[in-house]
Amino acid sequence: MILIKDLYKSYGTRKVLQGLSLEIKEGEILVILGRSGVGKSVLLRQIIGIEKPDSGYVEIDGVRISELSTLELYEVVKNMGMLFQGAALFDSMDIGENTAFYLRQHGDTKTKKKLSEVEIQSRVQEALNMVNLHGEERKMPSDLSGGMKKRAGIARLLVYRPSILLYDEPTTGLDPITAQQINELIVKTQRELKGTSIIVTHDIHSTLYVADRIALHMDGKIIHCADPETFLNIDDPLINFLKNTLHNHPRASEEVKKG
């Protein structure tokens, strides 16, 4: 379980996280929904311990990560995988090498053993198969479309079988069909790894497809957290707005009015 308690984080005078608390259960897909600039990426950086809070804490399975030494933190973070907003592939490596990267670095996450080249290649193939990029391993990141880059980013995560997966706006900037492929892949990856997934996004369609629970991030806090059905029935201006975008295309309702 991941417990986030009363987290505060400012940059200069910009107060970003202002007493944010949230519990993430083992095995669930939790979506953190919020507008751009609210501090979603800042929160993810806190969860993986890249940045320290001003106050409050993040606890992973009972361990407060802000109190760990670099070496201890490294042991915790090895069980986590993050898909960064731009997929963050290494431009100078082909897709196969990008996928193999963490395996070469860390070995097997569970057994902590170094893997042989044969094992690495077999795990890479398995991961590329899962994201439908088999046969593309010699391509360079610059040869890939936005959706393929995201899929390669996901292959690079799932290859070392982390128990916690974090996705920073996985569908942003993708066309609806490609976005849906990514949604399906997030659910499939979750089922395969039986881990815990945290997705931050402003995409309500994606949220409703993948989420077991939805947390609404606003003004530096989580102001609501519930299962999708309950969430959609909360009387909140932002939730009402998002709900309307699901059914009515704004232009369509304009047409009706004009009609």
Ligand SMILES: Nc1ncnc2c1ncn2[C@@H]1O[C@H](COP(=O)(O)OP(=O)(O)O)[C@@H](O)[C@H]1O
């Ligand atoms: N390293 C940083 N230094 C200064 N300001 C930052 C830094 N990281 C984020 N911010 C500010 O924090 C706010 C939230 O950023 P971010 O978490 O990236 O938003 P989003 O919800 O779109 O992911 C923004 O106003 C941003 O300018």
Ligand SMILES: [Mg+2]
């Ligand atoms: Mg962001």
